[in-house]
Every structure is written in structure tokens, then in C-alpha cells.
Amino acid sequence: MSDQDVLESNEGVGVDEPGLSGRLHRSQVWRSMFRHPQQDTPRGRALQGFSNFFLHVYPVKIPRRVLRNRYSWRLGFISGVLFLILLITGLYLMFVYTPSVGAAYGDMQRLKTGVGFGQLIRNVHRWSAHLMVLVVFLHMVRVFYAGAYKHPREFNWVFGIMLLLLTLAFSFTGYLLPWDQLAYWAVTVGTNLVKYVPLIGNPTQNLLIGGDQIGQSTLLRFYALHVAVLPAALVMILGIHIWRVRKDGFAVRRSNVGAFEEDAVAQPAAAAPAHAAPELYGGRVRLLGVVDRESITAEARPVDDTVFTWPHLVVRHVVVALGTAAVVLALGVAFSAPLRGLANPNVTPEPAKAPWYFAGLQELLSRFDPLVAGILIPAAAVMAFVFLPYLDRNPATEARNRKVAVTLFSILLSLAVVLTVVGTFFRGPGWQWIPPWDHWYVEL
Amino acid sequence: MPRDAPTPPPFEPVALQRSLERYMVWGLVFMLALVAGFVAYRVREPGLRKEALRSQTASYTAVGRTLYRASCAECHGKRAEGGSGPTLNAKEFLKATTDAQMQLLISGGVSGSDMPAWNLDYGGTMTDEQVRQIVTFLRGLEPNAPSVPGWRKGKAPG
């Protein structure tokens, strides 16, 4: 029987299931939505994966190591969940918000005083945005330390860098929208960095903010970028990113020595072929004529250590997503997003700080020539990251076999963290050194 | 799966099933936390709103007073007691005019009179929000406003 026949027949569709759930599973409406058998057998699960859109986004089976949190910490997945939360909360905010200097600030106040759940949704949107910048960055850090950018994943790392830059652009354009003093001055400080580029700096900055001062035209173009251009770009690149993760077999396979040594010993025993869908591999059910077995299980391996994606990975993902949502909701209930006074170009707050993820840059600027600190160093850092997988040709993934790369990256990472922490927590008016326990100048 | 259906033979290690169940328990905990979060906010919302409204009114009144002094006092009087324009600090006027009406009057002006349009949308100099601030300021006068039956005439200079 072909797959199509199985899907069309009544076999396994709860024929002998008594009671209400049986009737539900046999009903036309149910079967029009879920065309697969309900049987909890290897074949049932495989067909569930192939005939259900949401499960089809995943492969039918995955290497068992993908279930381990310790490998990816699910940071990429959590980034995606945060993005989804931002899309949903952002849509809600769009209905209340007008991108005009006359109305934007009042709309922010109306969220507080008159829109049901308005302030909560704004809080969740803001905390998710900050968290997303952090989590995407941590995702990149773990991809580095896992050596997961190496062949064949080089170009997916490059897509990753694009996603990081898009995430920053998202956060930065969103920062202006409340049109309060915090927004106005953070974006003023941020966009002034562009001026330091020789020759084209000034025109570029004017192009970016639509004039030589931040005003209505800046607000409108930041809004358009924030709600239309950036989401479209991010969704497209994210689609490719995740598709490639799937095609490349999810997690990097470790050699039998090194950090994951125990896997090599533990796995064959845990995944004897008897567990692994005999019908599937016996050839009785050909899942898709065009898909060879290699890409179903994604990777050649000596023993079959795969498990069914449904339910094992899908349930874990749903739970991680719920956990992420619970955390940002708790943050939203506990802490209100800030709203300072109406934007005023004539009153410069002290200190005028860029958003925290650019505070490291601002700190650099206070120490070095603006051209070096504001342009050359960041540009060199981005370029170095883009080309990393092509420069680092060492195929090893264990830290002890790639000491140079790990050491260099760790030094750069520590520098970036120290600069960001100093810029965010230890700087006060006039960029003076003021420890956070003397005065707290941090604003998110 | 109904209870009397034949249990399919296990084809996965027991440990895998057990760790899945642990995840499901966490999933349940998170779902409850999500519901609790919304309930907690809903309970706090009225108080938060009242507080936000109070501080908004205070700051709008202050800004509105400044704007009024700068733009309106020359015709309507320093304390809105009237001048070449009508008395605005009058029970009769404030009682009869809603916030929305006042917003509209100030935004669009009164054509055929000396009262100009103030909103940027109608060629004025003020944003919606600034007009709203002036309205908040004028509304704040209402509790202590004297009765001025002839408020429309304003006050002849001198």
C-alpha cells in the first residue's frame, strides 16, 4: 500500500476507538485537518510527521543528541520564540500607535491609562526585544564554542551574522518609537556614530534620519523599517537559516574523542536497531519516493541512534517556548517599560547613553579617535565574524584541538563584555566613572 | 487511546518516555504561570491606570499652563479671565463644553474670528498632544471656576 492509500483509507484512523475521542478522530472535519493514522506505532508516527504541515517542518527522525539541552542550550530556538512573541505583541501595539511626533508619545501614555492590557503588552514587547538581542548573541557564542560554524555550515553562520545585525536594527529602530527623551537621545547618540565615517559620514547620517536632526521624517522611516522592512527581511533569512540547520543534520556530530566522549559509548546501546522503526527501514513504507533515506535521517551514521521528532523534539520545543513566554510575561507583570518626558531636542539629559548593546561602542569612542573606535573597530569585528568560517580551516570541533581560535575569540568576547558592562553600568554624566552602587544610570 | 485498546508494543526506551513526561509536567507548570501572569496583571490594572492617569493629568496641566501663558493669554487673559477673546475660566463655558469639543475648537480655531487654528494639521503650531495638554489645564480650572454669564464677550481692555 502506498502512503497515499494509507492516508486515504480508514486504516488506523481510530476505527476501533470507542467513545467520544473515537468519534472525533473519525469525523470528516478532524480527518480533513489531520490525515494521518492515530496509531502510536513507528509507522503511525512517521506518517504523522510526513502528512502534517507543522510536523513536516521537522524531519521525521533526528539524531538522539539533538534532544540534549547541553549541546545548543536551545538558544537559537529561544531566539525564534522571542521573535514570534515580538511579532504578536507588536501587532497589538500597531493598533494603538501613530508614527507622528505629535501623537506617538500620547499613544504611549494611552497604553498606560486607557488600553486594556496595553501597558502589559508594551512591557512584554520591550523586555522580549532586549532579551532577544542577548539571546541571539549568546546563540552565536555557543555556535562558536561548539565549532558549529565549520564545514558544511559556513554559510549558515554568515546568515546568522545577518540575523544578528537585523536583530540589532530591529531593536534600535524600535527604540525611537515612544518618542520620549530616552528614545530621542539614545537614537541621537547612536546615529551620530555614523557621522565619523570619512567623506560619506554626514550624507549617510542625513539619509538615515531624513534630515540633519531627528524629527518627524526619522520617526516615520524608523517605523516603516521596524514594522515592514525588517520583519520581512528577518523572516526570509530565518527561513533559510532554519532550513539549512535541518539539511545539515541539526547538531554537529562529535568525533569519538573529546568533550562528548560519553556519547560514543552510551548511544549505540540506547538505540539498538530494534527500537528504530523496523517497518520504516524494512522498506514496507517508502516515505517519499524522492527523498533518500540519508536525508530523512539527515546524516550517515554507523548505528541508528535516531528518535522520532514527534513527540520527543516537538514536545521539548513547545515546553521551551512556553517557558520563554512565561519568563517574558513575568518580566512584563513585574517591571514597567520606561517612559520619560516628551522628546525635547533642546534639553540634553545627562548622561545621554546609547542603548546598552551599543554602550561598548560608546565606551570605545570615549577612549579612541572616533574614526578608529566608531567605524574601523566595529567594521573589522563584523568582517572578522563574517569570514571566520573561511579563515578558520581547522576541522576540529573540540576546544582542545582548536586552541588558537578559542583563545582569540575568548579574548575578543571578554573585551566586548567588559566594554559593554563599563559603558552601561559605570558611566554617569559627562561619561564620568560612576559605579552603579553610587548612582544607577542604567535605563533600558 | 482508550483504556481497553490493545497497547502497542513499546518501541522506544523507557527512559525516553520518562524524560518526555518530565517535560510535559514543566509544560503544565509554564501554562499555569502564563494564566497566572495575565490574572495578576488584570488585578493590578485598575490601580495602575488610576495612578498613571493621576500623574499624566498633573504633568499635562503643568505643560498646558505654560503653553497657555505663551500662546493664549494675550487674548484670553493671564488667568483665562477673558480679554479680547472669551472668558475661558467660566463655569458656563467649562460645563457646556466637553474635552473633545474643546480639542476641536482649539485645533481648528473659529473661522471668521480672531481665534486662530492651533493644530499643525490645520496650519497651526501645536501637536495634538500639546492641544490636549491645554485642554487638561483648562479642565483643571473647572472646580474653582466662577460663574460668568457674559463669558462670551470676554473683557474689554481697560
Ligand code: HEM
Ligand atoms: C534572529 C536570530 C537567530 C535565530 C532565530 C536563530 C535560530 C536558530 C535555530 C532555531 C537553530 C537550531 C539550533 C539551536 O536551537 O541552537 C540555529 C542554529 C544555528 N545558528 Fe542560528 N539563529 C539566529 C542567529 C544566529 C547567529 C547570530 C549566528 C552566528 C553568527 C547563528 C548561527 C547558527 C549556526 C551556525 C547554526 C547551526 C548550529 C548547529 O547545527 O549546531 N544564528 N539558529
